[in-house]
Amino acid sequence: MIASTPNQIVDESLGCKKCSASRCYMCKNFLIESNTFSSCHTEQTFRHKQLLTCSTENVIYKIDCIIHNLSYIGYTTTSIKTRFSNNKSHLKTKNASCEIVKHLIELGHDIDFSSTRSYDESLSRCIKVTLIEKVDLDSASTTAEKEAKCETREGYWQTQLKTLHAG
Numbered sequence: 001m002i003a004s005t006p007n008q009i010v011d012e013s014l015g016c017k018k019c020s021a022s023r024c025y026m027c028k029n030f031l032i033e034s035n036t037f038s039s040c041h042t043e044q045t046f047r048h049k050q051l052l053t054c055s056t057e058n059v060i061y062k063i064d065c066i067i068h069n070l071s072y073i074g075y076t077t078t079s080i081k082t083r084f085s086n087n088k089s090h091l092k093t094k095n096a097s098c099e100i101v102k103h104l105i106e107l108g109h110d111i112d113f114s115s116t117r118s119y120d121e122s123l124s125r126c127i128k129v130t131l132i133e134k135v136d137l138d139s140a141s142t143t144a145e146k147e148a149k150c151e152t153r154e155g156y157w158q159t160q161l162k163t164l165h166a167g
Contacts, residue, residue, distance in 0.1 A: 014049060015034055015047075017052065018054070026054040026084060027053075038161075039071065044161075057076075057077065058146065059079075059131050060133045064129075065103060067107075073132075074154065091111070110122060
């Protein structure tokens with residue numbers, strides 16, 4: 001991925017795209033569909049070089065807190081849908097398992113836990129998710145090797161976007 005330039009041609013098939021499932025909570029409420037992503041801290045914009053969806057595994061992702069204009073970078077070796085479901089569960093039980101959940105708990109975001117729908121709707125007014133990159137991994141990689149490579153790419157994007165760690 002490279003920083004965008006004004007005359008660069010954009011391949012519209014690449015980027016962070018919503019899946020075709022009509023009932024996908026991730027795509028409906030949280031995923032930002034775009035061919036580019038940027039840092040709220042530096043305003044630098046980057047173009048996607050891959051097609052990424054909520055079911056893509058081994059991804060680097062960015063979670064933006066809309067209320068505080070902060071971004072968190074994280075990775076998952078599963079899909080973002082699975083990872084985010086875990087984050088939601090931790091938030092509901094007030095288990096500060098990662099920086100974004102800790103942020104949401106400590107700063108008292110107005111989140112309604114009364115029903116799944118209310119929870120998703122209220123949380124979606126606080127945060128949005130953008131997939132940044134699918135990490136290229138050898139299919140024979142061990143779990144430790146996958147995590148090490150993902151952590152390296154996570155660190156790269158934390159530096160590029162001047163963000164906080166999502167955990």
